[in-house]
Amino acid sequence: MDLSTVTPSLTSLAPIPAVAPGTWRLARVPLILAVPLLVVSPPLAIGCLLAAAITLWFHRDPRRSPPPSGVVAPADGRVSAVRREGDRVRIAVFMNVTDVHVNRAPDAGTVEAVEHTPGKHLPAFSKESERNERVQIDCGAYEVTLIAGAVARRIHPYVESGDELDRGDRIGHISFGSRADVLLPSSYDLDDVRVREGQRVHAGETVVASA
Template sequence: MSEVVPLPAVAPGTWRYARIPLICSLPLVLVSPFLAVGGLSVAAGIVWFHRDPKRSPPPAGVVAPADGRVSIVRAEGDRVRVAVFMNVTDVHVNRAPMAGTVGDVEHTPGKHLPAFTKESERNERVRIDCGECEVTLIAGAVARRIHPYVESGEDLERGERIGHISFGSRADVLLPARFDVEDVRVEVGQRVRAGETVVASS
C-alpha cells in the first residue's frame, strides 16, 4: 500500500485564494496547456506563500512575532519597539511573543504603502494586546487582508499562532515597560524566525 502524502499545513483561508487559479486551470487545459500550467503555478505559489510550519519556542525570552528581517529597534517613551519586515519568501503566520491574555484586538484602516518605509506608519493595521506586550500586524503594498486568529479574553502561550497577513508585510512587538534597548537580543538587518528567535530577554 502506498504511503499517503499529507497536505501541507497552511494558514486558514489559503484554499479560498488558491481555488480560483486552480479552477481556471482545468478548462485552460483544452485551450492552452501553457496557460493551464501558469494557473497551476499561481495556485501552488499561493499555497506555498501561506505555508504554516511547526515551530518550537524556547523556554524563556520574548520571541519574534514574524519571520523576516528586523527593520526597527527603537525606544518609544518607556517602551521598546522591535519590528520585523516579512519578504514575499518568508512565512507570514504570526506568533505570540510571550504568554499572556488577549486584552483587545483593534483594526485600524489605512493605506497600503511599502512596509519597509517610514510612510507605512499610515498603513492598515491590526493591534493585538497580548497582555504584557503588544503586537501590531501591518499591511504593505501588496497585502490586502490581515487575519487575526485571537479574540479578547483568550489565553496565549509563547509562540502560539495569533494571525497572518495575506501577501504582506510587517509585524511589530512593543515590549513590556521592564525591558529597555539593552535587553534587545537582535539588531536591524538580522533574520529571525517567528516563535523561535529570542528578540529580547532580561
C-alpha cells in the first residue's frame, strides 16, 4: 500500500495557531497540573485542560492583511468613541472577552516614546476609565493608548523608542482586557473618520480614517 495516499504530509497539517508572547507560560501551569490529576481526579484534570485551552484561545494572534493606505484600527472590537480633543480626533475601540487582544500599529511611523501610567481597573467602556492604567505609544504623528479594564491586569507593549513600524505591525497586547485608542494626526478631521460608534472593527485591517 502506498502510505502517501492515506498519511498526510507535514506541510498539509493545519498549523498551530499563533498566540501572543508569554501565552504558553500562562497555559503551562494548568497543562502540567492536568497530568497527575488524570489519575487522582479526572474532572479536575478536564478543568485544567479547559483552562489552558481558554488561555490559548483568548491570546490568539491571527494573521492580518493591512490595506495599502489609511489609518487602521489598533484593536479588534467595537468603536466606543469618536470625539475631538482640541485640534485632534480620538477613536476608541472597546475589546470584549471574545475579541482578539493583540494590538496593531494604525499607520507607519517611528516610536518616539512608550510611557506606562499606573491607575485603576474600572470598566473600560465607562467615563471613569480615563483614570485606568495605560500604556501610551507615541509615534509622533499619531498616538496609541492601550488601556486596562476591570478584568485586565497586564499591558504588554512589544515596542520601544526608536522602533520603525509599518501599518498593521504588532505593538502589544492586553491580557484579559480591554480598550485601545488612536489619536489621529492633526491633519485629520472628523470628516476623515470612516467608522461610527458601535461599528465592529478588526486590528490592522479596518480603515478607521483616511484623508
